[in-house]
Amino acid sequence: MAVFKHPCLPRLSHNDKYMEMGKKLEWDDKYSVGVELIDEQHKAMFTTINLLIDTINTGPEKEKIGEIIGNLVAYKKFHFETEEKYFKEFNYENAEEHIAKHREFTAKLEEIQAKCGDDIFALAFELVDFLEDWLIDHLLTIDQQYKQCFAEHGLK
Numbered sequence: 262m263a264v265f266k267h268p269c270l271p272r273l274s275h276n277d278k279y280m281e282m283g284k285k286l287e288w289d290d291k292y293s294v295g296v297e298l299i300d301e302q303h304k305a306m307f308t309t310i311n312l313l314i315d316t317i318n319t320g321p322e323k324e325k326i327g328e329i330i331g332n333l334v335a336y337k338k339f340h341f342e343t344e345e346k347y348f349k350e351f352n353y354e355n356a357e358e359h360i361a362k363h364r365e366f367t368a369k370l371e372e373i374q375a376k377c378g379d380d381i382f383a384l385a386f387e388l389v390d391f392l393e394d395w396l397i398d399h400l401l402t403i404d405q406q407y408k409q410c411f412a413e414h415g416l417k
């Protein structure tokens with residue numbers, strides 16, 4: 262049986278019945294990119310990841326977890342498209358580098374999905390682990406870089 266390590270998880274039991282995850286994401290103004298629409302999308306991703314954690318912790322149901330993961334993957338695509346639409350519209354200078362990060366993320370997500378196969382609990386667990394780190398890092402670094410450009414184009 263695969264054993265997954267999670268820094269927020271003092272006790273880990275992966276027996277297809279019970280897993281417990283600790284840390285949930287909390288929105289903070291430091292994550293803001295100064296554009297309401299995009300902040301709302303980022304917040305929605307926080308909410309969905311937290312919902313996934315709650316679902317894992319409170320009597321995990323395969324269908325429900327699968328549904329949340331499906332929503333998360335679809336929403337991530339929608340969100341990247343939103344940012345990339347503005348990059349194009351504003352001729353954003355770091356667009357190429359930023360889009361490459363989005364593609365890397367998608368590839369990593371697919372890699373995790375392929376690795377976990379039908380093991381929906383393992384998938385949920387790995388996804389939360391990866392998403393929390395990636396999202397916070399992406400929000401605090403690369404997403405912050407378009408803040409000025411978007412503001413200069415009057416987006417708020």
Ligand SMILES: [Fe+2]
Nearest residue numbers: 344399403404
């Ligand atoms: Fe981004």
Ligand SMILES: [Fe+2]
Nearest residue numbers: 303340344404
């Ligand atoms: Fe973003």
